[in-house]
Amino acid sequence: MTRTSLALVGTAILWMAAAAGIAASEELDRAKELYRSAAYDEALGVLDGLAVPASPETLEVNQFRVLCLVALDRRDDARKAMAALVAASPSFAMSEADAPPRVRTLFTEVRRELLPGIIQRAYVDAKAAFDRKDPAAVTQFDRVLALLKDPDVVSNASLNDLGLVATGFRDLSKSFVPPPPPVETPRVAATPRAPVIVQPVAISQVIPIPQIRQERVWDGAIEITINEQGKVTEARMTTPIHPVYDQQLIRAAMNWTYKPALRDGLPTIAAKQVSIHLDTRPACSDRSTGDCRPIGN
Numbered sequence: 001m002t003r004t005s006l007a008l009v010g011t012a013i014l015w016m017a018a019a020a021g022i023a024a025s026e027e028l029d030r031a032k033e034l035y036r037s038a039a040y041d042e043a044l045g046v047l048d049g050l051a052v053p054a055s056p057e058t059l060e061v062n063q064f065r066v067l068c069l070v071a072l073d074r075r076d077d078a079r080k081a082m083a084a085l086v087a088a089s090p091s092f093a094m095s096e097a098d099a100p101p102r103v104r105t106l107f108t109e110v111r112r113e114l115l116p117g118i119i120q121r122a123y124v125d126a127k128a129a130f131d132r133k134d135p136a137a138v139t140q141f142d143r144v145l146a147l148l149k150d151p152d153v154v155s156n157a158s159l160n161d162l163g164l165v166a167t168g169f170r171d172l173s174k175s176f177v178p179p180p181p182p183v184e185t186p187r188v189a190a191t192p193r194a195p196v197i198v199q200p201v202a203i204s205q206v207i208p209i210p211q212i213r214q215e216r217v218w219d220g221a222i223e224i225t226i227n228e229q230g231k232v233t234e235a236r237m238t239t240p241i242h243p244v245y246d247q248q249l250i251r252a253a254m255n256w257t258y259k260p261a262l263r264d265g266l267p268t269i270a271a272k273q274v275s276i277h278l279d280t281r282p283a284c285s286d287r288s289t290g291d292c293r294p295i296g297n
Helices: 003-036 039-048 058-073 076-087 099-130 137-148 162-176 244-251
Strands: 201-204 217-226 233-240 257-259 261-263 266-268 270-279
Touching: 003 039, 003 058, 039 058, 058 076, 076 099, 099 137, 099 162, 137 162, 162 217, 217 244, 233 244, 244 270
Parallel strands: none
Antiparallel strands: 201 257, 217 233, 217 270, 261 266
16 A cells, blocks of 8 residues: 555544544433433443443443443342443542442442452562563552552451562562663863964074165065975065065075974964065264164164
8 A cells, every 4th residue: 555545544544533432422421311311221222332442431431331220220230330340440439429329339349349359460460570570560560559558458458468569579670660861961062272372483584685776764574484494485575665675585585594383382384474674765964964864773
């Protein structure tokens, strides 16, 4: 079958199940009305026609079947229906809102008779799960212990030791339950450490004397690349001074030497910007006039 066909079949099954549930609910409501109008035989006939083994309404169906049988004075059948009700739901107990006193009394009698056997069988099933090392044993022993606290059996002497034994096995069964998966703590990314950089140090950095006729102040900059051996491998003017002098300066820079830059203590390639300041004006003297270069510059 194709996926589409399987999907259609699944949808149809769900639709039919829902429709059956609605129909069962309507029939149960009809049975309740018949019971309230004292039409017990008719109500019982409707209830007997209901097949809702997996429905949440099963408990109500069985309960009203009991009420109808008691009302019809079919005591033996009522006790059988009560036994089926207790077997299906051992913890169920009829309250004043559920049934009249004589029904509750009869139901309590049946329940007191059946509960010890139900508890014993539940214990046997739990012990079998324990022997298989089945984690479900914990829940099964918990159910046994819950039933042992029921008011209808709490005074039953035959069950006095069962609680202690069931508690011991329940506690041992907890070792079969796998531990929950560890909660992973989000990993916080470590902040990378900034490398320690030491800039190159000049060993020989001779600035050539300018051969420029113009008399003025010049400012420029040259960028050089220094390798791991401290030698200049590239040079370029980032702020030109004069076409003739720029070429002269680049040629000179290729012969400069340095202590190489260090990255975390190891020699590394580095770029260095060298500022150049030139003053081609004539030196000032006591006799000079006009623009001149101060003595000492």
